[in-house]
Amino acid sequence: MEILVGRHQAAVARLLWRFVRTKADLDDLVQETFLRMVRGLPGWRAQQPFSHWLLRIATNTGRDYFRRQSVRRRWMVEPNATESDAPAPEAIDPAGDPAARAAANEVKALLAQLSPDERTLLTLHHLEGWGLAQIAAQFGWTLTATKLRAWRARGRLRTLLQTNESS
Numbered sequence: 001m002e003i004l005v006g007r008h009q010a011a012v013a014r015l016l017w018r019f020v021r022t023k024a025d026l027d028d029l030v031q032e033t034f035l036r037m038v039r040g041l042p043g044w045r046a047q048q049p050f051s052h053w054l055l056r057i058a059t060n061t062g063r064d065y066f067r068r069q070s071v072r073r074r075w076m077v078e079p080n081a082t083e084s085d086a087p088a089p090e091a092i093d094p095a096g097d098p099a100a101r102a103a104a105n106e107v108k109a110l111l112a113q114l115s116p117d118e119r120t121l122l123t124l125h126h127l128e129g130w131g132l133a134q135i136a137a138q139f140g141w142t143l144t145a146t147k148l149r150a151w152r153a154r155g156r157l158r159t160l161l162q163t164n165e166s167s
Contacts, residue, residue, distance in 0.1 A: 019062035066116035
């Protein structure tokens with residue numbers, strides 16, 4: 001088990017970094033992904049690449065996180081930031097320089113205003129480079145429905161950008 005975690009931890013963390021705002025949340029999601037992996041190993045089919053299967057688990061973990069955060073925002077006031085809320089470490093952060101990191105944080109803040117499915121779809125498609133067919137297969141949607149969801153999500157994001165620019 002340690003070998004699997006060691007081999008895939010960086011890739012899982014890179015993917016999940018797109019979903020979180022704090023290092024503590026990132027660590028929790030990476031750990032949750034590997035726990036789900038262990039529970040799901042009996043269902044893994046050897047004819048599919050292990051890394052693809054594991055990244056699907058990580059994607060679902062991130063999607064569930066988005067959903068939990070949406071519920072929390074509706075019902076609770078966020079606590080004050082603490083030291084554990086520091087941004088993800090640079091080793092995982094794909095934005096090397098401070099300006100790129102600031103831009104990435106702005107994108108995360110805008111995406112946080114979308115629904116969990118919209119955030120997940122746009123994150124996977126535009127930030128992680130997944131194809132729409134791959135996303136459709138991941139979530140059990142038809143390709144047509146996925147294209148429509150992506151189009152609507154981009155429209156909502158465009159509206160948010162225009163609103164933020166005019167403010």
